[in-house]
Amino acid sequence: MMKDVHSTIGSDVVISPLVKKFETLLDLFDHDDRDYFALVDPDYNFLALNTLFKTYLEATVGQVEGSSIKNFVEEDEFVEYLDPSLIRCFLGETVKSNHAVINHFCANDRFFDFSCYPIKNDAGAVEAAMVIFHDVTRNKVTERKLRQLAHLDPLTQLPNLRFIDFQLRKIQAQSLRDGSGFSVVFIDFDRFKQVNDQNGHSVGDQVLIEFARRLRSKLRGGEYISRIGGDEFLVVIREALDENQKVALVDRLRAATRLPMNVSGGKTVELEISIGIAVWPVDGNSLEELKNVADMRMYADKQHVG
Numbered sequence: 001m002m003k004d005v006h007s008t009i010g011s012d013v014v015i016s017p018l019v020k021k022f023e024t025l026l027d028l029f030d031h032d033d034r035d036y037f038a039l040v041d042p043d044y045n046f047l048a049l050n051t052l053f054k055t056y057l058e059a060t061v062g063q064v065e066g067s068s069i070k071n072f073v074e075e076d077e078f079v080e081y082l083d084p085s086l087i088r089c090f091l092g093e094t095v096k097s098n099h100a101v102i103n104h105f106c107a108n109d110r111f112f113d114f115s116c117y118p119i120k121n122d123a124g125a126v127e128a129a130m131v132i133f134h135d136v137t138r139n140k141v142t143e144r145k146l147r148q149l150a151h152l153d154p155l156t157q158l159p160n161l162r163f164i165d166f167q168l169r170k171i172q173a174q175s176l177r178d179g180s181g182f183s184v185v186f187i188d189f190d191r192f193k194q195v196n197d198q199n200g201h202s203v204g205d206q207v208l209i210e211f212a213r214r215l216r217s218k219l220r221g222g223e224y225i226s227r228i229g230g231d232e233f234l235v236v237i238r239e240a241l242d243e244n245q246k247v248a249l250v251d252r253l254r255a256a257t258r259l260p261m262n263v264s265g266g267k268t269v270e271l272e273i274s275i276g277i278a279v280w281p282v283d284g285n286s287l288e289e290l291k292n293v294a295d296m297r298m299y300a301d302k303q304h305v306g
Contacts, residue, residue, distance in 0.1 A: 034135035089116035156212035164226035181240025186298040192231035274302035
């Protein structure tokens with residue numbers, strides 16, 4: 001029998017049969033260094049822990065003896081996920097959660113799947129619950145990175161069209177609820193093809209990266225930028241801009257890109273942009289209408305500049 005169980009209360013004489021049962025059950029499970037086992041009473045106090053769980057609690061919560069499983073997760077997580085599962089468990093049901101609860105007590109958040117198993121006495125009454133937390137942090141971190149990659153333009157590291165469309169739908173839904181407006185701004189890097197043809201794609205990439213950095217540096221709270229095409233960018237603003245605000249925004253964006261850019265090989269690239277702005281709901285009720293208006297105005301600006 002493994003020596004991986006630690007009683008967490010002073011009266012080992014009273015709890016000894018339960019601890020022995022817990023220890024026996026622990027031997028039956030295949031587990032690794034990501035599995036945290038706990039025995040809890042009907043008041044959710046810890047009765048026994050495996051070594052991994054005890055060490056983790058000592059390092060995060062600080063006190064093991066007399067502590068409760070409630071201390072392991074944030075209160076809202078406990079109320080919404082863990083408490084209902086434990087209630088069902090103490091009614092005799094084995095519960096396997098499909099939600100990963102979060103522990104915030106260490107330097108970085110940790111995510112845990114959990115299962116609850118009723119521990120019954122000889123009369124068939126549930127007198128304790130064995131809770132197993134399985135650390136899925138690595139999986140969650142990987143999932144988060146994959147989601148970020150799916151929503152980022154790999155060259156400029158700006159959000160991509162897929163992400164900005166998602167944000168636009170959220171902003172539109174909010175505007176429909178509260179009556180607020182919002183604006184979309186199309187920005188095109190003029191004569192970018194010429195930069196590529198004259199200097200090569202490597203220089204073109206450098207220019208786009210710096211161009212994106214400059215644009216992003218001029219954004220304020222409630223303004224979101226994305227790269228939606230080769231040399232096209234879209235800014236979403238959580239405000240229905242009036243004419244004066246439009247002029248101020250255009251001046252701000254042009255100021256960000258007006259200075260020449262030095263690239264590898266001692267070359268200098270002049271930056272010019274075309275801008276088109278559309279405001280919801282004045283310029284269109286649907287997102288497609290709004291984007292089409294902004295796009296047409298951007299190309300009209302390009303013809304004017306050109």
